[in-house]
Amino acid sequence: MANKWYVSFFLLFMIPFSLLPKSYAQSTNQSNDEHQILLELKKHWGSSPALGRWNSTSAAHCNWQGITCTNGAVTGISLPNQTFVKPIPPSICLLKNLTRLDLSYNNFSTSFPTVLYNCSNLKYLDLSNNAFAGQLPSDLNHLSALFKHLNLSSNSFTGKIPPSIGWFPRLKSLLLDSNQFDGSYPAQNISNLVDLEVLTLAHNPFMPAPVPVEFGRLTRLTFLWLSNMNITDEIPESLSSLIDLNLLDFSSNNIQGKIPTWIWQHKKLQYLYLYDNRFTGEIEPNVTALNMVEIDVSSNELTGTIPDGFGKLTNLTLLFLYFNKLNGSIPPSIGLLPKLTDIRLFNNMLSGSLPPELEFPKSLWSVVTNQLSTVMIQNNSFSGTFPKQLPWNFTRLDISNNRFSGPIPTLAGKMKIFIAANNFLSGEIPWDLTGISQVTEFDLSRNQISGSLPMTIGVLARLNALNLSGNQISGNIPAVFGFMTVLTILDLSLNKLSGDIPKDFNNLKLNFLNLSMNQLTGEIPISLQNEAYEQSFLFNPGLCVSTNNLLHNLPICRARTNVNNDVSRRLIALFSSVGSIMLLGSAVLGIMLLRKKKHKQDHLSWKLTPFHILHFTANDILSGLCEQNWIGSGRSGKVYRVYAGDRASGGRMVAVKKIWNTPNLDDKLEKDFLAEVQILGEIRHTNIVKLLCCMSSSGAKLLVYEYMENGSLHQWLHQRERIGAPAPLDWPKRLQIAIDSARGLCYMHHDCSPPIVHRDVKSANILLDPNFRAKMADFGLARILLRAGDSESFSAIAGTFGYMAPEYGHRLKVNEKIDVYSFGVVLLELITGRVANDGGEYYCLAQWAWRQYKEYGLSVDLLDEGIRDLTHVEDVLAVFTLAVICTGGQPSARPSMKDVLRVLLQFDRTSNGGILQDDISDETALSCIID
Incomplete structure (x- = not known):
C-alpha cells in the first residue's frame, strides 16, 4: 500500500502540468461513475440499516458505511446483516477495482451468483450465512483472481463440490x-x-469415507474443521505433517481406532475436539502437547486411566472426558493446573477407592486452583469426604451418583449450581447459607441428611430449583419459602416433614411441586388446590382441601355450617336456576336470528391467502366444514378432514383447522397473527407439515394444511386399539420418526433466520405419512426469536403439561432449549411406550426416566414391550440416555437440536441413514426467509 502511494505521489508531481486538468477530469469521472453505481445498488436492494445512510446528495461515497476506498477508488464492499433478498446484480462488477466483497448474513436464495465472474480483481469473497441453493458451478475457477478467502459456509448448497475448487492455488482460506x-x-x-x-468442510452429509491421506500435503493449515461429515476409519498418519495446526476438530463422525500419538505430542495444537466418535484404546500416557487450551474427547469408547501428563498442560482451561470407559482416579496434578476452569468426567468408571495418596485429589478442592469453576464428575464411583469449605471460584459442581460421604461442605463464593444427589452425605443442612446467595439450583436428594430445614434458606433469593427428596429431614416447612419468588421447582418428598404447609406458598409460581410421603397436616394453600398439583401431596394423610377444589384425591377439610347458611345456599341455587332458564331462552332466540343472518352471507366474504399453488377454491374448503368431516379438537378450535377440489384438476385431501371466533381481536393483534402465519407459510422443509393457505373472515380463521394419512405419533403409541393399528411400531420405524422430527426442529432452530421456537413439541404434533415419515405440525404456539441468540418474553404460558421444560412458565423467557426438553420427552415416549404425564408416582415421564436412570441404570425393563428385540436393545438404551440428557433441568446443559440429530443418525443402520438430504425435496433447498 505504501509503495502504491509513493508511485502515485511521484507521478502526480512529475507529469507535465498541462496534463493535470485531463487527469483530474478522468479521476472525477471515475468517482462519479462509482457514486452512481453504488446508488443503483441501493435502489436495487432497497432500504437496510447501512444503505439507508447512503445519500445521493453526498459525493463522499468513500465515507459511506460498508465502503472501502483506496486512492479514491472503491476496493471493498462489506454489507453483512442487511436483510438483502434480491439477487446480486451484475452492475456490482462495474466497480473495476473491487477486491473485497462481504455479503454474509443476508437472505439471498438464488443459485451461486456467477455474475461475480466479471469482478476481475476480486480476491476476498464472503457469501456465508445466506440461503444460496443448488449445486456449485463446475467453472467456479472463473473467479480467477481469488487468492485469499472464499467463504460459502452456512448456505443450502447441494450436490458435489466441483473439482474446480482446487484451481485456486494461492487460496489461503476455504x-x-x-x-x-x-x-x-x-x-x-x-x-x-x-x-x-483454514479449511472447513464440517456439517455436510458427504458419502461415508475416511479422512483423505492427501490432506497431509496441506502443511500450512492452522485451522482444520471436519466435524459431522460421515468420516470413517482411522485418522491417517499423513496428517502428522500438519505441524502448524492450532485447531483440529473431527467431532461427531464415525472415526475408530486409537487417537494417534502425534496429536498428544503436537507442539502448536491448542484446541482438540474429537468428541462423539468411536475412538478406543487408552490415551497416550506421554502427553507433551504443552500448548493445549481445550481438550474434548468425550462420548467415545476410551479405556484406561487419565494420563498424569495432563497435569503438565499449564495452559489447559477445559478438559472433557465424559461418556467413556475410563477408570482409576484423577491425577492430583490436574487439580493444580493454574488456568483450568471446566472439568467434566461424568459417566465413566472412575473411583477414589485407592490408597489415600491416590484418592480423589484434595488438590481439586484447594484454593490453589483459583480458576476452576465447573466440576462435573457425576455417575462414577468416587468416594471420600469434602473439605469444610469448597473453593471460592466454584460456580457449578455436580457429584451426583457417586459414593461421597460425611457432612455437607460449606458452600461459598460464586456457586450457582450444586448437585450432590444419590450419595451418602449425612448431617444437617448448614445453618450459614449466606455464602451461596447466588445459587440457582440446589440438589441434595437421596442422601442421608437429617435435622430440620434452616430458616436461613430464605437468603437463597435466586434459587430456582430445590430438591431435598429422599432424606430424613424433619420438622416444619419454614414460612420463608413463600418469599422465594423465583422458585419454580420444589421437591421435599420422601422425608419426615410435619405441620402445615405455610399459607405463604400462595405467593409462589411453581412449575413443579412434590411434598408427597411426609407427615404434613392441615388445609393445602388455596393457590395449590388445582389440577397442576394433583400428584404433589400423595401419602400425607393429614392434608385436606376446601370443597370447591380440583384435587379429588384428597379429603375435604371440616368446615362450620349452620341452618341459615344452608337455607341461603338453597335460595341462591333456586334463583340461579330461574335466571339460567331465562338466559337460555334469550340465547336460543339470539342464535336462531344469527343463523338466519349468517345464511345470507356469501362465501366471497372470506379472504384466502395462498402459500403454495392451490388446486382448490375457498368454496371447496368451506363446503367441507361439516360434522361428518370433523376429526378432532384442540385448544384453539376444531380440525376437519376435507377433500378439496376435483380429482381431474389435482384435488387433494387437506386438514383444516378452524380457529375459535375472536371478536375482541384488535387491528394490531390481527396484523401480528397474519404476519406470523405468513412466516409459517413460507417454511419449506420435508419434515414440517405444509401450511397451504390461510382463510379469514370477520368471524373465524381457517388454516389449511396438507393431510397426513397415518395420523399422529401419539395415536400409534398410546391409542393403537382405537385407530385399529395392526401391530406396534418397531424400533427402526420409531428411530426414523425421531430422526425426521429432529430434522424439522433442527431446521427451525438452526436454518431459519431468525430461528423459530415451536413451544408445543409433543407426540400429538408429530404427524405420519403413509410411509411413516414424520413431520412437525401445529405451530399455533410458535414464535420467532427477534434476534439470534436472544430469548423472547411472552405474556402467557403455553404448551402441554408433561412436555414443558421446568424453566418455562415462570420466567416466560424461552429459547430453543425448551423444544429440546420436549423432544426428549417424545424420545422417552418412543422408547418406553409411556405417556408424557401418566399421573403416577413421579409426576411426569421425564422425572420417572431420570429416577430410573439414577437408581437402576440402563436395563431392558425400561423399554416398551414392542421393541425389546435384542437386535436393537443397545441402540435403544443409548437413545434413552440421550433423552435423559435432553430433559435435564438446566437449559444450558441440554444439547442443541443439531447435536441431538447427529447422535440419532449414528444409530440409523439403513443405507442412507447418515445422509441428511436423503428424502428432502427441492423445496427444502429454500431457506426460511423472513422480510
Whole structure:
C-alpha cells in the first residue's frame, strides 16, 4: 500500500502540468461513475440499516458505511446483516477495482451468483450465512483472481463440490461447512491448495469415507474443521505433517481406532475436539502437547486411566472426558493446573477407592486452583469426604451418583449450581447459607441428611430449583419459602416433614411441586388446590382441601355450617336456576336470528391467502366444514378432514383447522397473527407439515394444511386399539420418526433466520405419512426469536403439561432449549411406550426416566414391550440416555437440536441413514426467509 502511494505521489508531481486538468477530469469521472453505481445498488436492494445512510446528495461515497476506498477508488464492499433478498446484480462488477466483497448474513436464495465472474480483481469473497441453493458451478475457477478467502459456509448448497475448487492455488482460506453437499469430497483437488491455512468442510452429509491421506500435503493449515461429515476409519498418519495446526476438530463422525500419538505430542495444537466418535484404546500416557487450551474427547469408547501428563498442560482451561470407559482416579496434578476452569468426567468408571495418596485429589478442592469453576464428575464411583469449605471460584459442581460421604461442605463464593444427589452425605443442612446467595439450583436428594430445614434458606433469593427428596429431614416447612419468588421447582418428598404447609406458598409460581410421603397436616394453600398439583401431596394423610377444589384425591377439610347458611345456599341455587332458564331462552332466540343472518352471507366474504399453488377454491374448503368431516379438537378450535377440489384438476385431501371466533381481536393483534402465519407459510422443509393457505373472515380463521394419512405419533403409541393399528411400531420405524422430527426442529432452530421456537413439541404434533415419515405440525404456539441468540418474553404460558421444560412458565423467557426438553420427552415416549404425564408416582415421564436412570441404570425393563428385540436393545438404551440428557433441568446443559440429530443418525443402520438430504425435496433447498 505504501509503495502504491509513493508511485502515485511521484507521478502526480512529475507529469507535465498541462496534463493535470485531463487527469483530474478522468479521476472525477471515475468517482462519479462509482457514486452512481453504488446508488443503483441501493435502489436495487432497497432500504437496510447501512444503505439507508447512503445519500445521493453526498459525493463522499468513500465515507459511506460498508465502503472501502483506496486512492479514491472503491476496493471493498462489506454489507453483512442487511436483510438483502434480491439477487446480486451484475452492475456490482462495474466497480473495476473491487477486491473485497462481504455479503454474509443476508437472505439471498438464488443459485451461486456467477455474475461475480466479471469482478476481475476480486480476491476476498464472503457469501456465508445466506440461503444460496443448488449445486456449485463446475467453472467456479472463473473467479480467477481469488487468492485469499472464499467463504460459502452456512448456505443450502447441494450436490458435489466441483473439482474446480482446487484451481485456486494461492487460496489461503476455504470455508464450505454447514451446507448440504453430498457425494465424496474432492480430496485430490483440495489437496492442491497448498497455501491453505483454514479449511472447513464440517456439517455436510458427504458419502461415508475416511479422512483423505492427501490432506497431509496441506502443511500450512492452522485451522482444520471436519466435524459431522460421515468420516470413517482411522485418522491417517499423513496428517502428522500438519505441524502448524492450532485447531483440529473431527467431532461427531464415525472415526475408530486409537487417537494417534502425534496429536498428544503436537507442539502448536491448542484446541482438540474429537468428541462423539468411536475412538478406543487408552490415551497416550506421554502427553507433551504443552500448548493445549481445550481438550474434548468425550462420548467415545476410551479405556484406561487419565494420563498424569495432563497435569503438565499449564495452559489447559477445559478438559472433557465424559461418556467413556475410563477408570482409576484423577491425577492430583490436574487439580493444580493454574488456568483450568471446566472439568467434566461424568459417566465413566472412575473411583477414589485407592490408597489415600491416590484418592480423589484434595488438590481439586484447594484454593490453589483459583480458576476452576465447573466440576462435573457425576455417575462414577468416587468416594471420600469434602473439605469444610469448597473453593471460592466454584460456580457449578455436580457429584451426583457417586459414593461421597460425611457432612455437607460449606458452600461459598460464586456457586450457582450444586448437585450432590444419590450419595451418602449425612448431617444437617448448614445453618450459614449466606455464602451461596447466588445459587440457582440446589440438589441434595437421596442422601442421608437429617435435622430440620434452616430458616436461613430464605437468603437463597435466586434459587430456582430445590430438591431435598429422599432424606430424613424433619420438622416444619419454614414460612420463608413463600418469599422465594423465583422458585419454580420444589421437591421435599420422601422425608419426615410435619405441620402445615405455610399459607405463604400462595405467593409462589411453581412449575413443579412434590411434598408427597411426609407427615404434613392441615388445609393445602388455596393457590395449590388445582389440577397442576394433583400428584404433589400423595401419602400425607393429614392434608385436606376446601370443597370447591380440583384435587379429588384428597379429603375435604371440616368446615362450620349452620341452618341459615344452608337455607341461603338453597335460595341462591333456586334463583340461579330461574335466571339460567331465562338466559337460555334469550340465547336460543339470539342464535336462531344469527343463523338466519349468517345464511345470507356469501362465501366471497372470506379472504384466502395462498402459500403454495392451490388446486382448490375457498368454496371447496368451506363446503367441507361439516360434522361428518370433523376429526378432532384442540385448544384453539376444531380440525376437519376435507377433500378439496376435483380429482381431474389435482384435488387433494387437506386438514383444516378452524380457529375459535375472536371478536375482541384488535387491528394490531390481527396484523401480528397474519404476519406470523405468513412466516409459517413460507417454511419449506420435508419434515414440517405444509401450511397451504390461510382463510379469514370477520368471524373465524381457517388454516389449511396438507393431510397426513397415518395420523399422529401419539395415536400409534398410546391409542393403537382405537385407530385399529395392526401391530406396534418397531424400533427402526420409531428411530426414523425421531430422526425426521429432529430434522424439522433442527431446521427451525438452526436454518431459519431468525430461528423459530415451536413451544408445543409433543407426540400429538408429530404427524405420519403413509410411509411413516414424520413431520412437525401445529405451530399455533410458535414464535420467532427477534434476534439470534436472544430469548423472547411472552405474556402467557403455553404448551402441554408433561412436555414443558421446568424453566418455562415462570420466567416466560424461552429459547430453543425448551423444544429440546420436549423432544426428549417424545424420545422417552418412543422408547418406553409411556405417556408424557401418566399421573403416577413421579409426576411426569421425564422425572420417572431420570429416577430410573439414577437408581437402576440402563436395563431392558425400561423399554416398551414392542421393541425389546435384542437386535436393537443397545441402540435403544443409548437413545434413552440421550433423552435423559435432553430433559435435564438446566437449559444450558441440554444439547442443541443439531447435536441431538447427529447422535440419532449414528444409530440409523439403513443405507442412507447418515445422509441428511436423503428424502428432502427441492423445496427444502429454500431457506426460511423472513422480510
